Amino acid sequence: MLKSWQPQTTADGSVTFFSPEFQETFHSSSGAKEEALHKFVLPSGLEALVQERKEEGRSDRSPLKNSHKIPIKILDVCYGLGYNTAAALETVWKVDPLCPVELWAWELEPTVPQAALGFLRSYPDPIPEILTTLATELKVNTPQFQGKLEIGDARKTMQRLAPDCRADVIFLDPFSPPKCPQLWSIEFIALLAQHLQPQGKIITYSCAAAVRTALLQAGLYIASTPSVGRKNPGTIASPSPLEFPSLTPAELEYLQTRAAVPYRDPHLQDEATTIRQRRTQEQTISPLEPTSKWKKRWSSIRAT
Numbered sequence: 001m002l003k004s005w006q007p008q009t010t011a012d013g014s015v016t017f018f019s020p021e022f023q024e025t026f027h028s029s030s031g032a033k034e035e036a037l038h039k040f041v042l043p044s045g046l047e048a049l050v051q052e053r054k055e056e057g058r059s060d061r062s063p064l065k066n067s068h069k070i071p072i073k074i075l076d077v078c079y080g081l082g083y084n085t086a087a088a089l090e091t092v093w094k095v096d097p098l099c100p101v102e103l104w105a106w107e108l109e110p111t112v113p114q115a116a117l118g119f120l121r122s123y124p125d126p127i128p129e130i131l132t133t134l135a136t137e138l139k140v141n142t143p144q145f146q147g148k149l150e151i152g153d154a155r156k157t158m159q160r161l162a163p164d165c166r167a168d169v170i171f172l173d174p175f176s177p178p179k180c181p182q183l184w185s186i187e188f189i190a191l192l193a194q195h196l197q198p199q200g201k202i203i204t205y206s207c208a209a210a211v212r213t214a215l216l217q218a219g220l221y222i223a224s225t226p227s228v229g230r231k232n233p234g235t236i237a238s239p240s241p242l243e244f245p246s247l248t249p250a251e252l253e254y255l256q257t258r259a260a261v262p263y264r265d266p267h268l269q270d271e272a273t274t275i276r277q278r279r280t281q282e283q284t285i286s287p288l289e290p291t292s293k294w295k296k297r298w299s300s301i302r303a304t
């Protein structure tokens, strides 16, 4: 029997759920669809990447060029209702309807994508049909789209990913770091980073210093993405330098405070409570500046 998820309509008219377990909604109240497109897909650079590949295809005179197109590879960590994937497919196929896409989607709770199918009908064909098959059969295999929805704890699912799998874009969309620290740990993020193409991007809504530290320690460049529906920006990270403005002095100093102590989950199996407690203990003895001092300094600067 399907678990019952309580639908909540967001300000852009799209519907999200509330998680009683995590005590959080799946999206910001300003809009689930808006967040997927503006917070995840547009800053990821997918549109430009597809355009670039389309132009490369045009200059290639081989008669086999369509069947030889390089697929766009997407890893959707915390697939949820499927909005991030739906918005990505819409964006890719708007630029090039023949562009092949490969998707790895990870989700803990199979009833979430199943209960959300009706909400994806506003996306253009063939997206609703493809994502219905994905949610119900966990696999789709067409010339245009190859996708797998893997159910379980993403930390375990990650271990089944082929070592040579490299994504163009990774959407990292767990519940907030204090609620779901297991998917923001330095160890989990380091493994994700190993599955990026050299120009690939990890995109997340979070700008938490602990998350940014984990991305930096994974050897990635980071930048802020524009804020959408929340007061804070998100973060984009890549093994290659990014075409985004550098972090501001306030953002850089924030990374030198105790808020930047990362979540640690050395064996990728600890409970959220253990991971939170470990971080709190590390913060207590950390030589880093207390974050309250940073806040005071920057609020007085803003006030002047």
Ligand SMILES: C[S@@+](CC[C@H](N)C(=O)[O-])C[C@H]1O[C@@H](n2cnc3c(N)ncnc32)[C@H](O)[C@@H]1O
Binding pocket: 025, 026, 027, 036, 077, 078, 079, 080, 081, 082, 083, 084, 085, 106, 107, 108, 109, 112, 152, 153, 154, 155, 173, 174, 175, 180, 182, 183
């Ligand atoms: C913020 S919601 C994601 C929203 C989603 N990206 C969308 O577009 O609808 C977080 C999702 O993470 C899932 N989740 C929570 N813990 C998880 C875990 N350990 N592994 C995989 N998924 C998890 C939840 O079931 C929930 O669907």
